[in-house]
Amino acid sequence: MRTIDWVGDAVEIIDQTALPDNTIVRRLSTVDEVIEAIRSLAVRGAPAIGVAGALGVALAARLHADASEDLADAVARLRSARPTAVNLARGVDRAAARIPDGRDAVLAEATALMAEEEAASAAMARAGADLLGELCGDRPRLLTHCNTGALATVVGGTALGVVTELHRRGALGAVVASETRPLLQGARLTAWELGRAGVDFRVAVDGAGPFLMARGLIDAVIVGADRICANGDTINKIGTYAHALGARRAGLPFIVVAPESTVDVATATGAEVEIEDRGSAEVVGFATARTTPPGTEAVNPAFDVTPADLVTAIVTDQRVIRLDRGERI
Known part of the structure; x- marks a missing residue:
């Protein structure tokens, strides 16, 4: 199973703070919930938080009007949720670049990143x-x-x-x-x-x-x-x-x-x-x-x-x- 995914207009993650005792799938329906999950390490690891950031932008694009201050603020807060790993900023920026093309384009970019990370894992393993x-x-x-x-x-x-x-x-x-x-x-x-x-x-x-x-x-x-x-x-x-x-x-x-x-x-x-x-x-x-x-x-x-x-x-x-x-x- 994917440890982070887009399911029915929300982000779903395996909550890493509950492991190893409990395997809990958390559903993140707001940008604030995505940011909290990144900061609390419920989702962590550079590739995973890059995907989380991109999916967070897709979520923001569904919750806020195009070109609104609220959308821009959500993107900025996602980008700065954790400062060290480069993947978070790159994932956010990549998805946010598609905002002018509409919310479906943003989601397509975020899910494309997720698919690329899957393929990258297989290539690195070999x-x-x-x-x-x-x-x-x-x-x-x-x-x-x-x-x-x-x-x-x-x-x-x-x-x-x-x-x-x-x-x-x-x-x-x-x-x-x-x-x-x-x-x-x-x-x-x-x-x-x-x-x-x-x-x-x-x-x-x-x-x-x-x-x-x-x-x-x-x-x-x-x-x-x-x-x-x-x-x-x-x-x-x-x-x-x-x-x-x-x-x-x-x-x-x-x-x-x-x-x-x-x-x-x-x-x-x-x-x-x-x-x-x-x-x-x-x-x-x-x-x-x-x-x-x-x-x-x-x-x-x-x-x-x-x-x-x-x-x-x-x-x-x-x-x-x-x-x-x-x-x-």
């Missing part, structure tokens, strides 16, 4: 599996970070799509999914998707990754991306940079898998990207439990920047870029 076979041989043991499966896209996935493709080929050794502090997207979402796919996996705390690499228990690291800059710097979930450093120290391939729509040639380096800080609440406690002394404040960057010189290769739906061989975006 290319990434082939690359890992070339770099690691048969049955590699992989470490992945955050969630990069169908929940982060529409179907299939980016890095996790490669993992499941290797599994389908009978060419996967095992997977370690890092927890992904502070919201545990790896422990909650990736583990849920790997279990449903029948993939052999274990969960590890984020800080264990480099040690597992050093001990020879990992053959390659494979992650997704929320933005890839013109020089190859990769913006991804916080903790990615540490895994890249661990992989470099252990001499392991570090592979980034993301659709071509995540490549942002207009941004020269990672230093230019606004990194979202999500505030203290997510760090000082979890669910209803406080884990720090009262009054504790936290720094909570949602993403980090992995320098291009730590990346072995970038796999998109259109190409494989071997940064380790001097290839450029």
